[in-house]
Amino acid sequence: MSGSSEEPKRILMVDDFHDNREMYAAYLRFSGFSVDEAVTGTEAIEKALATPPNLIVMDLSLPGMDGWEATRRLKADPKTKHIPIVVVSGHALEGSVRAAKVAGCDAFLRKPCLPQALLAEVRKLLS
C-alpha cells in the first residue's frame, strides 16, 4: 500500500437495513473515507476478497449468511484476517455480543450508535 496520505481509506459497510447502511456510509464519506456497501454476509465476503478494504463495519442480523458467520470466515481467511471488523448491532444480549467477539470482531458497538461514535471507533482502529 502506497500513498496512504492521499488515497482515502476504504471501508466496507455491511448492513441489510438500507437507511442505517446509507447513513453510516454518508457520514463516513463525509468524514473522508471511501465506502463500499454490502447487504448480505456473502456479498460482504465477495467484496472484501475482490477489493480488500481497510476496515469492515458489520451488522449481525443479515439475510442469508449472517454477520457472525461472515466475520468468522473473514477472520479465518488469511487474505482478509488482518482487516479490522467493527460490529454494529441492535442485538444487545450478552450472548450475541460474546458470539461476535468469539467470531473475531475487533470492536462491538451497540445500536443505537451515533455516526460520530462509529467514526471515533473507526479512527481508533485505523490509527
Place this chain on the structure above:
Amino acid sequence: MRRAVSRRGPRHADERLSETRLQLAEFLLLSDSPEESARQTVGWLTSHTRARHALCTALDASGTRLVGLAAAGFRSFDPASFVVDMDQSRHGLVIALNRTQPTIVRVSAREPIGGLRLAPGHYGLFPLHGLYLDEDMRAGVLLIGPALPSVVREGRWVASLLGPRLIRLIAFRAADDARRRFERERTLLQKVIDAAPDPILLTDTEGRMVVANSTAEELLASKERESEGRARAIALNNMLFSAALSWTAMTDGEPVRRELLLADPREGSDLLFELMSGPVDDPQHGAGVVSILRNVTDLRRATEEIEENYRKLRSASAEIRADRDRMNLLIDSVADPILVTDPGGAIVEMNAPAERLFTAPPGREGDVAGSIPSNDAHFSSFVSNLLSGDDPRYSGFVGLVDPESGAALPFDATAAKVLSENGELIGVVTTLHDRTASLEKERLYEELKRASDELEAKVHAATAELVRQNELLRRQHIQLEQASSLKSQFLANMSHEFRTPLNAIQGYTSMLLEGVMGPVTFPQKDSLQRVESNAKHLTLIVDDILDISRIEAGKLPLYMTDCQVPDLVAEVIAELDPIIARSKLKVTTEIDVGAVFLRSDRQKVRQIVLNLLGNALKFTREGSILVSAQYRPESDEISIAVRDTGIGIAPEDREKVFEDFQQVDSSPTREYGGTGLGLAICRRLASMLGGRMALVSSLGEGSTFTLELPRQGPPAA
C-alpha cells in the same frame, strides 16, 4: 471206829467217854456250821452213849417252824424232811421247846412225831437254849431215845453245850445274812441312784459330799490324774454348788428349787440345772442336805426354741394375715370377677366384682331373686365343664345378667384347677372378663375401619386427582415456560427491531444537527433536538425492557466477585458527578463496613445503586442526599441506603413504585423523566443477588431506599 470204841473194857470206857466229850466240845467250839455241829452231836450220842436214836431240830430263820438239822439211828430218814409247825402248840416238841428242863415222853407205836415214825418207847426231849445279847434264846429241841438215865445225863450235858453254840451260830448266820442283804441293798440303791440321769448327792453340814451318784461325781468329785481344765471345772462347780447350797440353807430348811449353772468338765460347755435340795435329819450321822440336780440345759434350749418357734409362728401368722388382707384387697381391686370354688363346685370365695354378680345387694334381695340363681346356674355349668375334663384349664363364654340393671353381660371366662403338691384337686379359680366393652370396641373398630377405608378411598381419589392436576400444572408450567421463553425471545427481538430504526433516527438527526447535510436554521435545529431527545428516551425504554426481559428469561448470568463497597459507592457518585454538579444538592456518604468484602455481582450492585442515586437526584429539588453503607454482623448482611429529602412517597404507593412502568405520577404530562422501570429492575436484580429492596418514606420529607444483600452472596441454589 465206833465199834472199836464200843468194844473197849468198862475200865477204859469212862476215859474214852471223857476223851470224846473233849473232842466234841472242841469241835463244837470251833465249828461255824449249825448243821455240822448238830451232825457231830447226834453222831456222838449214838456212838458214845447208850442212845440209839438222836434227832436235832432247830427253829428256822422265820421262827415259825422246827426243822430237822441232823439225825442218827433212824433207818432211811432225811432230817431235812422233818418239819413241825410252831402253831401246833400241843405238839410234844413245841411244848419241849418252850420249857427250860428236858421232857421225857413216851411214844406209842402208832404216833409218829413230826412225820418221823419212832420206835415205841421213852424219849428225852432236850430244849436247846442259849444267851444271845443277854437274852435267853431258843434254838431248837434235841430228841434222844431211849431215855435211859445215863442217856438223859449225857443229853443234858450235850444240850447245854450245843444250845448256846447253835444260838450263836444261827445269830451269826442271821447277822451275816442281814449284812449281805444290807450290802446288796446298798449296792442296789447306789445302782438305782447311779441309773438316775440327774446328779443326786448328799452333803453334810459342812458341804462335804457324803453320797453321790456317778453323774454327780462327774461334775463335782475330783479324781487323781485329772486334766487341768477338768480339775478347774470341777473346782468351779464345787464353788458354785456350795454357794447355791448355802443360799438354800438360809431358806429355813424348806425344800427349794433354784437354777444352777455348772460347767461340763468333759466338754467345757455350760450345763443348766434345776437344783432341788432338802434337809435330811439323821440322828446317828447328823444333819445333811440331799440335792437333786435336774439337767434343764436341753429343756431350757427346747423352751427357748419353743418360744422362738411360737414367736415365729405368731409373726408368720400375722404375715400370712397381712398377706391375705393384701391379697384380698388386690383381688378386690381387679376389675374382673374372680371366683374360687371347691372341688364340688361350690363357691368358697369371690372378689368384690364377683359379689355384684352372684350376691344380691343389701336391701334388694327380693328384686334380683331371679338373676342371681340364673347367674349361679350358668357359672356352675361352666365350672363343671372343667371338672368333668382332664385339662388343667377351660375357657369359654358365659352369658350372665347384671343383677342391678338386668342387662345381659357377655363374659369370657377361664377356669383353672388348683392342685395340691400331691396333684390332688383342691379348688378351681375362675376369672371372668366382661366382653361388653371389647364387643363395643370391636364394633367401633369396625366402624372406624369402614370410615378409614372410605377415607382411604377418598384419599386415593384425591391423590389421583392431585396427580392429574399436577400433570396439568406441569404441562401448564411447560407451556408457561415456553410462553415465557417466547415472550423473552419476543422482547429481545422487539428490542432489536426497535433499535434498528431508532439507530437511523438518531443517526440522521445527529448528522443534520452536525450540519452534514448543510446548514440548519434555528427553529429547525430546535425541532431536531426534540427528535433527538425523544429518540434517546425511547432508547432508554428499550434498554430497560431488554434488561427486564433478560432477567426474566434467566439470560442474565451472575459474575460473582469480592467487591469493596466504598470503591463501588465512590464510582457511582463519580459517574453521576455531572448531574450532581448541576443540582444544588449536597451528596454525602457514610460508609461503615470495615474491612468486609461484599461477595456479589459487582456490575449489578453498581446498576442498582446508580439507579437509586439517579432517582434521588431526579426527585429531590433541594436538601441533601446521603449514601450510606453498613455491615450487620448479626445477619451477615451488607446494606446500601440512599436517603433523600425529596418529595417522598405516600404509604399506599410504596409497593407500587417497584412495579413495572410505574411512577407515582403516571400522567402523560408527568414532570419527571424516566421509564418507570428502574425500581422494578432494581428489585429483580436485588432478588437475583439473594437480597431485597426496602423503602422508608414520608410524603414531603423524603425517602430512603435500602438495598440489603447477603455478604457471602446468594445461597447456592
